[in-house]
Amino acid sequence: MSYCLAKFKLEQDRPLGFSQQFHQPPSTKALGIEKVGAGTRIILFLLVMDGLLNEALQSMSLDDDKPIDLPDDEDYSAVQVNAKSLISRLLNPECKNMARMLKTMPRIWKVYDRVRGIALSKESIQFIFESETDMETVMKDGIWSFDDWSMIMERWVENSPLKFLKMAPIWIRIRKIPLNFCTLKTIDAVADRVGQVKEILFDPEKTRFQEFVRVLVVIDVEQPLRDTKTINLSRAAGSAVVDIEYEKIRKKCFHCFRLTHEKQKCPLFLSQKKRPERVENQRIETRINSDTPGHKTQQHHTDLVDKIMPMLAPSIPPGFEPRPNMVVPEVFEEMRLYMNCLDPAEKAIREHRMRVALDDLSKNPVAQRSILRFEPPPRISAELDKGIGKVFDYRNVEMAQAEERMGKRQSESLVSQSEAVEKGKPNPSLEPVNAVGLEVENITLWVKWAQSKGSIQQVRS
Template sequence: MDKVLMTLSLKDEDEAPYNLPDLPQYFATERNACSLIGRILSPEFQNVANLILDMPRKWQKVNRVRGIALTRERFQFIFLHAHDLQDVLDKDLGGLIGHVELVAFNPEKSQRQDYVRVKIRIEVAKPLKKSRVLNLPGGDQTTIYFFYEKVQKRCTYCQRLTHAKERCPLLVNIHNRQVTQISSNHLSQSSKSNPILSEGDPLFGVLQEDQVGINHISGCPRIAPEILQEMRNYLLASSNKERHVREHIVIFSVKEAE
């Protein structure tokens, strides 16, 4: 691709697609044969440039691998030797959830630590488990706890690797529900302290306060004030004989609208 860019000219007025030459000098298959391509899990809190600088040192492959930032999230490492690439693959990468690859425990030797180191493959989109309850053959139970090494970034709330706590969608949903609940309580208290239908109102006893109050979801009146006034005028314009019939018409109309 770098050779192709050198042949391009920005002076041309022609906007037609550029045809990539099908020539050997433009092939990069051999150059990229020993490549490792991946992506970071949390772009907002991780940096591809820092990763490209740090990983050769962590792999102990300085001057034997070079990194390329493909996008803001994706990267490529090109190794000089295939055995270096295989060494990195054997050390760091995995794809299946909870697949145990190695248990660093030998029952024939002394165990000085109070833990056992296990190499597993995990699915990064799922939460990291903190513990697991085991049912013992005798009927008892015990709990084993997991502590993760080489995990640099994760959400401390939901234990997922794809974001940090500041961007956790679960916390955002909880916050939104709390805000909605507070708003609903405030509107409810406001409607109770300031009723719309008083005893002298023609609609008092005909409609309920929760039918004419504030909608807690939208924050707007359930029935517009001008509509309520038209209903009042409609009832006030009736005779004593018609009043009962008109009240039923108002009640039916509101229920039908609901």
């Protein structure tokens, strides 16, 4: 009935005061009805509205929002403008003022009005340069800092890789390498545990005035930057601890050694304060695992036979591959095809050759990087001061601030004790902050109070 009524043309009259924005009920003549009452007209109107409402509800859908197709036109693309831009990532955005940084960084780079910044998100910024030379100059200096927290930059690319704005090249300084093991391969092995080695500044035949060796590495900014590394020496020489310093890196978390937050907001530190014993055990376990050969941040692997050979078994289905920092997918696929042999005798020979090759690569970090990961070998340079930067140690600043707070509490305690002496008996509830220094002060205060009361003279007499 409602379907039929919806097809009738509605008259222009306004019966019973209905508004023009609603559809009018059909005329009674069109329905073949000569005389109708007001109630019949209302029923007809509701029937028409019910039909229209059903059609509207049926046409509604959650998938009604169709995507917008942009034409392949230069007016819709910003590729040419972005070609001369750098994308910056703030590693600790909570400690930085975005607006102030956008105004300050061009002055630090000395490009002034030749660059403009655009805030993309809470932690990412785009800097668009007018000159290619200015952009390359900024990129040449590597990692930058603002308000003592690091920020990394990479050149804009149309299709960002997976590790975009997650890796950064920095110079490190390696100190306290044992004299009998201060060789190029030892330096490479130590630096390889920090990141991907790009360049080593070392010349054993040249006079060296520095007590450290500088190496350019590419680090993962989301991983800890530890200040020491333990190396096991050969020929029953025991072990040694070498110090690692990071140039141009200012502040970091001194609890988990990451660059993304400060110690007061470290998740591990806050959890440890709530559950000290359990979290401390987890932290020790994490520290031990991070120094073991199987940790994911390690670049050089000494047990390739145990890690790769099980994955080359015929029973392993496709998709189970080692991590890219061990073997790139292209090389692993070639290894899989080489081991795919039906002849048992030939298969045993190939398995033996593969084991020997992986064992040799486990002992040679340079060959391991070039053959298994297609990484170029590190450059060796004798220019020891190349791109040298400052080393910052904010731990000393924190210690100084702690000592300052300690001295302030000591002063407040002494003032309270002095006021108590002036009023009468010193307050024994004021415990000394420094068990050695303030104990003498407390004794002196007690002596002064006793002298004022005449107790000492009575004892002496």
